[in-house]
Amino acid sequence: MSTDAEVVVVGAGAAGMTAALRAARGGRVIVFEKSTRHGCNTQYSSGSLAAGGTRLQAEAGIEDSPERHARDILAASGDPGAAALVRAVCAAAPRYVDWLVDELGHPLELGIDMPRAGQSVPRLHTDxxxxxxxxxxxxxxxxxxxxxxITFVDETPAVGLRYDGTRVTGVRVREHTGEQEVTADDVVLACDGYGNNPDLLRRFAPDAATAFHGGVSTSHGDAVIWGERIGAGLRNMGAYLGHGQVVAGHGTRLNPNLPFLGALMVDGDGRRFCDEKAQGYSRLGGLIRRLPGERAVMIWDEPAHEVARHSELMRESIEAGAFRRYADLSSLAGGLGLPEDTLGRTLDGFVAASDLVKRPVERLRPPWYAAWITHGILTTQGGLLIDAEGHVLRPDGTPIPGLSAAGGAATGISGPSPDGYSSGNGLLAAMGVGWIVGNRLGSAG
Ligand SMILES: Cc1cc2nc3c(=O)[nH]c(=O)nc-3n(C[C@H](O)[C@H](O)[C@H](O)COP(=O)(O)OP(=O)(O)OC[C@H]3O[C@@H](n4cnc5c(N)ncnc54)[C@H](O)[C@@H]3O)c2cc1C
Incomplete structure (x- = not known):
């Protein structure tokens, strides 16, 4: 029976667009997008692509490989059950980084200045x-x-799957004239997770249900809801990309490099509560959630600021007036409402060392910059159970014919909790699985 398209993709973020571009080599692809006016998480992200063993790394004299990348991710996630998926996306990453640069003309460089906890070598690639x-x-x-x-249809959400009891045969979409059925040989769910669905968060990740949500409004968990209805398995549903450097009262974020530039963090009593450089920003979110008032203060000095201010996140925080500059200890303590004597002792005892810039190893000196920071959720990292080729599986491991999932719609690679997230995992799961699914469907035509 002829179908409207070989492949229907639901969602036009990194996962959906990558899958569509690769799948289109094998036939007609229709991409349905809920709303580009509201955007996708990919657009709100820092766009940093983690990839090990790229040409850009080799040119910078950095030895890395997909295997090493996979080892780092698995060490942080503590989820050996995801090893095949992790290895598959890490193997795909250097290939799609080359594709982005060579075939799509995307500007990328290696972020030598972007160290992250748990990354044994620099491997974030950024514009x-x-x-x-x-x-x-x-x-x-x-x-x-x-x-x-490729036909791209915007402002047209999918509202459900066509399922004949055995295989998925297409989707139902809501057009301005009403609901339509669209048939396809294969459907790819690339419509992200449930970061903006309080009911699903309460059910699967209650810690995050009332946290600040810094992701896109369209993440309603449609893939999880439809998948469950037809018997798909779910995995790692308590995992999410948290953030511990959300500026309280503003919702902007600070440059995650700050701890590596010599910044320190204190609690409401003016005391340090962690080794700043040892925390990924997702894990840091959990530490801050457990502090009184669920907030902490980040303090940094002029040498750190001079470097940190050039990032997109910092530019947004500067524009929002999200932090202040303080000339001396008493204005710093007074401005933040912290006890001056304890804060003074903490600052006296802190040595600012930096892995990123040449700066004297010394106490932080005024003027200082500081902001109250809190925790938030950016995107969920659990979802539909998939294999290393992106097929959606039932809980017993058998595939649901005609259905694939990628990115935030599918189970991620960050283990069962927010603590297992390695920087770059979000786009790695999106572009990596999108690439694998798209190549599989593109070569089938
Ligand atoms: C602020 C922020 C910063 C981040 N920084 C990074 C980073 O630097 N590096 C990194 O690796 N990860 C980062 N992440 C995580 C990363 O952005 C996500 O994991 C990734 O973008 C998910 O890609 P996706 O394609 O699965 O989903 P998305 O990019 O969210 O795309 C999903 C699309 O599906 C659409 N959609 C939803 N429901 C439907 C429906 N029913 N019908 C049709 N369309 C639908 C949505 O409108 C959206 O356009 C960040 C996330 C946030 C929020």
Whole structure:
């Protein structure tokens, strides 16, 4: 029976657009997007792509490989059950980084200045202007518009799956004229997770249900809801990308490099509560959640600020007036409402060392910059159970024919909790599984 398209993709973020671009080599692809006006997480992200063993790393004299990348991720996630999926996306990463640069003309450089906890070598790749995920989205959309076999339909959410009791045969979508059925040989769910669905968060990740949500509003968990209805398995549902450097009262974030530039963090009593450099920003979110008032203060000095201020996140925080500069200890303590004597002792006892810039190993000196920070959830990292080829599976491990999932719609690679997230895992799961699924479907045609 002829179908409306070989492949229907639900969602036009990194996962969906990558899958569509690769799948279109095998036939007609229709991409349904809920709303580009509201955007996707990819667009709101920093756009940093983790990849091990790339040409850009080799040119910078950095020895890395997909195997080493996978080892780092698994050590942080503590989820050996995901090893096959992790190895598959790590193997895909250097290939799609080359594809982005060579075939799509996407500007990328190695972020030598972007160390992250748990990453044994620098492997985040970013656009040179540090423009963030919107640059990546622009590249992928532009590439889709040049492919005749891809039809991109915006402001048209999928509202359910067509399922004949055995296989998925298409989707139902809501157009302005009403609901339509669209048939396809294969459906790819790439519509992210449930970060903006309080009911699903209460059920699966109650810690995050009342936290600040810094992700996109369209993440309603549609893939999980539809998948459960037809018997799909779910995995790692308590995992999410948290953030511990959300500026309280503003919702902007600080540059995650700050701890590596010599910044320190104190609690409401003016005391340090962790080794700043040992925490990924997702794990840090959990530490801050457990502090009184669920907040802490980040303090940094002029040498750190001079470097940190050039990031997209910091530019947004500066524009929002999200932190202040303090000339001396008494204005710092008074401005933040911290006890001056304890804060003074903490600052006296802290040695600012930096892995990133040449700065004297010394006490932080005024003027200081500081902000109250809190925790938040950016995106969920659990979802539909998939194998290493992106097929959606039932709990017993058998595939549901005709259905694939990628990115935030599918189970991620960060283990069962927010503590297992390694920087770059979100886009790795999105682009990596999108690439694998798209290549599989593209070569099937
Ligand atoms: C602030 C922030 C910063 C981040 N920084 C990074 C980073 O630097 N590096 C990194 O690796 N990860 C980062 N992440 C995580 C990363 O952005 C996500 O994990 C990744 O973008 C998910 O990609 P996706 O394609 O699965 O989902 P998305 O990019 O969210 O795309 C999903 C799309 O599906 C659409 N959609 C939803 N429901 C439907 C429906 N029913 N019908 C049709 N369309 C639908 C949505 O509108 C959206 O356009 C960050 C996330 C946030 C929020």
């Amino acid at each position: 040179p202007g540090r423009g963030g995920g919107k640059v990546l989205v622009r590249t992928l959309r532009h590439a889709m518009s040049a492919v005749a076999d």
